[in-house]
Amino acid sequence: MTEPAPAASTSIAAPAPFTPAALLRVLRPKQWTKNLALLAPLIFAQRLFHVADLLRALGATAAFCFLAGGIYVFNDIADREKDRLHPEKCKRPIASGALAPSAAAIWGAICVAGALAVAGHIGLPLLYTCLAYVGLQVAYTLRLKQVAILDVMLIALGFVIRVVAGANAIDVPVSNWLYLCTLCLALFLGFCKRRNELLLLEGGATAHRANLEDYSPALLDQLIGTTTAMTLISYSLYTMSEETVRVHHTDLLKLTIPFVIYGVFRYLFLVYKRALGGSPEKILLSDWPMVLNVLGFGATAVGVLYFGG
Numbered sequence: 001m002t003e004p005a006p007a008a009s010t011s012i013a014a015p016a017p018f019t020p021a022a023l024l025r026v027l028r029p030k031q032w033t034k035n036l037a038l039l040a041p042l043i044f045a046q047r048l049f050h051v052a053d054l055l056r057a058l059g060a061t062a063a064f065c066f067l068a069g070g071i072y073v074f075n076d077i078a079d080r081e082k083d084r085l086h087p088e089k090c091k092r093p094i095a096s097g098a099l100a101p102s103a104a105a106i107w108g109a110i111c112v113a114g115a116l117a118v119a120g121h122i123g124l125p126l127l128y129t130c131l132a133y134v135g136l137q138v139a140y141t142l143r144l145k146q147v148a149i150l151d152v153m154l155i156a157l158g159f160v161i162r163v164v165a166g167a168n169a170i171d172v173p174v175s176n177w178l179y180l181c182t183l184c185l186a187l188f189l190g191f192c193k194r195r196n197e198l199l200l201l202e203g204g205a206t207a208h209r210a211n212l213e214d215y216s217p218a219l220l221d222q223l224i225g226t227t228t229a230m231t232l233i234s235y236s237l238y239t240m241s242e243e244t245v246r247v248h249h250t251d252l253l254k255l256t257i258p259f260v261i262y263g264v265f266r267y268l269f270l271v272y273k274r275a276l277g278g279s280p281e282k283i284l285l286s287d288w289p290m291v292l293n294v295l296g297f298g299a300t301a302v303g304v305l306y307f308g309g
Helices: 007-013 020-025 029-044 051-078 101-122 124-142 150-170 176-208 210-214 217-240 242-248 252-273 280-286 288-307
Strands: none
Touching: 029 051, 029 150, 029 176, 029 280, 029 288, 051 101, 051 124, 051 150, 101 124, 124 150, 150 176, 176 210, 176 217, 176 252, 176 280, 217 242, 217 252, 252 280, 252 288, 280 288
């Protein structure tokens, strides 16, 4: 029986310059759900129905989508060889050969430059925040993603920067509670993602991501358990704190706690029983109990913040 010819590697060596579909896919539009974090300050500062603030927040969110998308492009160029070893990431345009690295680099630069221009138009604080995000991602891609635990903390910091960007867009301060809750939730999601990668790739895990050798299922289970508790406790304390009640003139925000508890527990169920967790955005878009829970949380939070005080 003859061995199959290594046709896949030769096709990857000569990728197509670009296609419109590949240019969109390389920006990872499914991951743009992460940028909804920019809208959190708008909602919790009770500015949702202020048209000028809403437009500025939406503009900042759109700018961040293309900013993050452009950075994903350069990350995929740097990791294209390792991505080909991953059962899912091998389908990305650069790793699969659907998009030439040279064309991708130009497209990524256009997206980053355009996003920074929009951010600068909205306001200098937002521009500075976007530049800080770019610096963080460059450091993460070039070196820091190889350092265990620090890699997940930097991913979490990226979510915190998103929240700060949303606050800067509408010129409101970021509360300590929003900062803490965002950080804890992002750490929880990050460690779940590492666990999924470790188990999904098994023996090939370190070939795809070198620092996975420093993780173990037992360690990640402990980190996930710790961040689960941090997330639930910090959010619950936020809803019932004297500061929150004073600012929002109601203690009814505690009605959103069951949605947060269910969301975290549902996510743990999907991680441990369905072997998911590698793509939080995929769960958010495809798992109908999670979708309904997020909608319920949003409706309850808006109802309390805007009509319950």
